[in-house]
Amino acid sequence: MDERSLHIVIVGHVDHGKSTLVGRLFHDTGSLPAEKMNEIRRACEELGKPFEFAYIMDNFEEERKKGITIDIAHTFFATPKRRYVIIDAPGHKEFLKNMVSGTSQAEAALLLVDISQGIQEQTLRHCFVLSLLGVRQIAVIVNKMDLVGYSKERFDAVSRDAIAALARFNLAPAYIIPISASAGENVAAKSPISSWYEGPTVLEALDSFEPLKVEEKGLRFPVQDVYEVSGKSVPVGRVEAGRLKPGQEVVVYPGKTKTRITCVMKFMEEGMTEAGTGECVGITAEAALKRGDILADTEPAFITSSVRANIFWMVDQDYRLGLPMVFKCATQEAIGRIDKIYKRFDPATEKTEDDLTVIKPAEVAEVEITLDGMVAIDSFSEIPELGRFVLEHAGTPVAGGIII
Amino acid sequence: MDHLTALENKSIFIIREAYYRFKDIAMLWSVGKDSTTLLWLCRKAFFGKIPFPVIHIDTTYKFPEMYKFRDEYAKKWGLDLIVGRNDGQVEAGMGPGKGTKLDCCNELKTNALKQTIAKHGFKALLLGIRRDEHGIRAKERIFSPRDEQFKWNYEDQPAELWDQYRSTVADDNHCRVHPILHMTEMDIWKYVQRENIPISELYLSKEGKRFRSIGCAPCCNPIDSAASSVDEIVTELETTTTSERAGRAQDKEDAYTMQKLRSLGYM
Numbered sequence: 001m002d003e004r005s006l007h008i009v010i011v012g013h014v015d016h017g018k019s020t021l022v023g024r025l026f027h028d029t030g031s032l033p034a035e036k037m038n039e040i041r042r043a044c045e046e047l048g049k050p051f052e053f054a055y056i057m058d059n060f061e062e063e064r065k066k067g068i069t070i071d072i073a074h075t076f077f078a079t080p081k082r083r084y085v086i087i088d089a090p091g092h093k094e095f096l097k098n099m100v101s102g103t104s105q106a107e108a109a110l111l112l113v114d115i116s117q118g119i120q121e122q123t124l125r126h127c128f129v130l131s132l133l134g135v136r137q138i139a140v141i142v143n144k145m146d147l148v149g150y151s152k153e154r155f156d157a158v159s160r161d162a163i164a165a166l167a168r169f170n171l172a173p174a175y176i177i178p179i180s181a182s183a184g185e186n187v188a189a190k191s192p193i194s195s196w197y198e199g200p201t202v203l204e205a206l207d208s209f210e211p212l213k214v215e216e217k218g219l220r221f222p223v224q225d226v227y228e229v230s231g232k233s234v235p236v237g238r239v240e241a242g243r244l245k246p247g248q249e250v251v252v253y254p255g256k257t258k259t260r261i262t263c264v265m266k267f268m269e270e271g272m273t274e275a276g277t278g279e280c281v282g283i284t285a286e287a288a289l290k291r292g293d294i295l296a297d298t299e300p301a302f303i304t305s306s307v308r309a310n311i312f313w314m315v316d317q318d319y320r321l322g323l324p325m326v327f328k329c330a331t332q333e334a335i336g337r338i339d340k341i342y343k344r345f346d347p348a349t350e351k352t353e354d355d356l357t358v359i360k361p362a363e364v365a366e367v368e369i370t371l372d373g374m375v376a377i378d379s380f381s382e383i384p385e386l387g388r389f390v391l392e393h394a395g396t397p398v399a400g401g402i403i404i
Numbered sequence: 405m406d407h408l409t410a411l412e413n414k415s416i417f418i419i420r421e422a423y424y425r426f427k428d429i430a431m432l433w434s435v436g437k438d439s440t441t442l443l444w445l446c447r448k449a450f451f452g453k454i455p456f457p458v459i460h461i462d463t464t465y466k467f468p469e470m471y472k473f474r475d476e477y478a479k480k481w482g483l484d485l486i487v488g489r490n491d492g493q494v495e496a497g498m499g500p501g502k503g504t505k506l507d508c509c510n511e512l513k514t515n516a517l518k519q520t521i522a523k524h525g526f527k528a529l530l531l532g533i534r535r536d537e538h539g540i541r542a543k544e545r546i547f548s549p550r551d552e553q554f555k556w557n558y559e560d561q562p563a564e565l566w567d568q569y570r571s572t573v574a575d576d577n578h579c580r581v582h583p584i585l586h587m588t589e590m591d592i593w594k595y596v597q598r599e600n601i602p603i604s605e606l607y608l609s610k611e612g613k614r615f616r617s618i619g620c621a622p623c624c625n626p627i628d629s630a631a632s633s634v635d636e637i638v639t640e641l642e643t644t645t646t647s648e649r650a651g652r653a654q655d656k657e658d659a660y661t662m663q664k665l666r667s668l669g670y671m
């Protein structure tokens with residue numbers, strides 16, 4: 001089980017059973033200490049409620065009282081195949097920014113739908129966020145099948161709706177799985193009650209998902225900082241795509257100057273011959289480098305001061321055209337402002353708004369951002385790290401963006 | 405890339421990002437396995453020479469082995485060690501026998517840390533907390549601002565997208581940075597094992613007992629264990645089901661002590 005852990009996100013309308021499913025996954029994979037079960041049991045008794053799997057996730061004192069999940073939470077469980085990091089995201093509108101930050105790291109998603117409720121506003125919103133963030137591996141989990149007596153007809157109807165909802169965002173589910181999170185049917189073990197269902201359980205579906213592979217792309221090495229090590233200037237950074245080797249000829253973007261890597265190094269590792277995607281290393285190079293330089297061996301898709309992208313507005317204040325912000329992509333930073341809004345809409349209703357001078361909370365907009373300097377960027381689906389960015393205002397992230 | 409290497413790279417990236425953002429930064433070293441792992445990662449991030457101070461908050465109640473370990477490695481690794489102590493309270497006799505355990509922690513840990521930060525004007529602190537330690541930590545951000553009172557406003561945290569961490573904090577705030585937040589207890593031990601990181605002998609079994617978590621001597625209870633090497637600890641953890649802080653008086657006294665301590669701002 002040395003495989004890297006897979007980050008998954010569980011999304012869906014509030015009360016459709018996310019927390020219960022997470023609790024169930026934990027419990028059924030034996031990832032829960034007995035003591036923790038007791039802690040939760042006690043808490044439930046104190047509140048005079050029956051045992052809730054959901055409390056495994058909803059661990060805050062306040063939440064126990066209010067009965068809602070207030071933030072993303074990272075938790076871990078493991079199957080024999082690999083470890084999973086679950087990012088639980090709340091369904092409440094006001095917590096959407098947390099949901100976005102949760103999904104941003106996800107390589108696969110479980111989209112929960114309550115069989116008795118069907119697709120809801122939040123479900124659509126979450127579908128949109130998944131598509132915006134490029135999460136392509138999705139299993140639709142149809143929950144609370146016990147409420148409809150494991151009816152195949154009801155399941156088929158909701159399945160059709162789910163496929164249609166995802167299709168609106170150019171997404172398709174890899175699986176649609178009928179479960180009962182509270183009873184544990186089709187989560188870890190196949191349910192004998194829904195014998196008409198022949199697909200995988202939730203755990204089998206998860207194990208079939210693949211981690212992202214950027215290793216095979218062209219090199220992208222954004223310089224993070226420059227240190228002095230034994231009198232030498234050592235730029236450091238993380239390989240975001242491809243591979244980095246001593247002797248390699250690279251181009252430094254966005255300035256497009258050429259240089260040669262003379263050494264790739266890590267502390268206490270002699271004679272490195274290569275650094276792969278995801279590795280943090282120091283290098284020496286013939287040219288002087290600085291934070292924000294992007295070393296590459298294939299040309300990035302755009303070397304530009306004008307960025308067209310989809311952004312997701314995460315804060316409670318409106319954006320007014322022209323307000324300056326900081327654009328941050330990998331280690332590149334530039335002052336910029338949105339000069340043009342092509343369209344903006346509420347991802348739940350997909351209703352486009354007419355006033356194109358403002359972006360409102362929780363809206364998605366297709367925009368043109370004009371920067372004070374040049375940046376090197378790629379499209380998100382090619383090289384994720386160079387294809388996504390954050391807009392910051394007064395030190396706080398206000399929007400996330402995907403380069404299309 | 406294997407799991408441990410992926411975790412290591414993530415931590416090093418965060419440490420370097422924090423140092424780039426905040427030059428007035430320090431690391432908190434409790435001498436326990438987590439912060440010693442963090443220290444190790446900092447050494448790696450800066451090619452052996454950590455360019456900022458390392459703070460040890462000394463309640464004066466730590467195990468003698470911990471003081472010895474601290475001084476030995478501070479010297480060996482050339483650390484710029486700052487020992488922070490709430491001298492006023494220590495002299496006034498504050499201790500686990502006086503007042504509640506929470507009062508003691510609050511004075512000798514939280515206030516000692518507040519004083520140390522104020523004295524040196526630190527704007528950021530690297531801390532070795534982990535998400536899996538306790539439910540309430542599952543909600544932490546990697547860059548987490550604290551106000552003057554050390555309050556953590558967990559309901560209104562800015563989003564952290566794609567390794568883009570906030571670049572500033574307000575003047576009266578400092579920023580907590582958590583480079584090993586994503587590691588579990590098991591990850592730590594496996595990493596300690598792989599890297600051969602020195603750890604306090606208190607973690608290793610003597611006469612059938614060892615500490616799974618170390619802090620102040622009066623408030624730590626050893627667990628029954630025969631694991632007398634890191635390899636044996638890893639094997640033991642693979643088969644155990646009780647959680648790590650089970651031996652800590654601090655947590656038992658009140659199920660929500662962690663939360664309260666937290667909101668008082670220690671960690």
Ligand SMILES: Nc1nc2c(ncn2[C@@H]2O[C@H](COP(=O)(O)OP(=O)(O)O)[C@@H](O)[C@H]2O)c(=O)[nH]1
Binds near residue numbers: 013
């Ligand atoms: N009957 C039934 N109820 C469920 C099931 N899963 C969850 N619930 C209940 O649905 C409610 C909402 O679940 P919760 O997990 O808190 O939803 P969340 O808001 O999506 O996290 C709780 O009262 C659960 O007990 C299920 O499979 N069957």
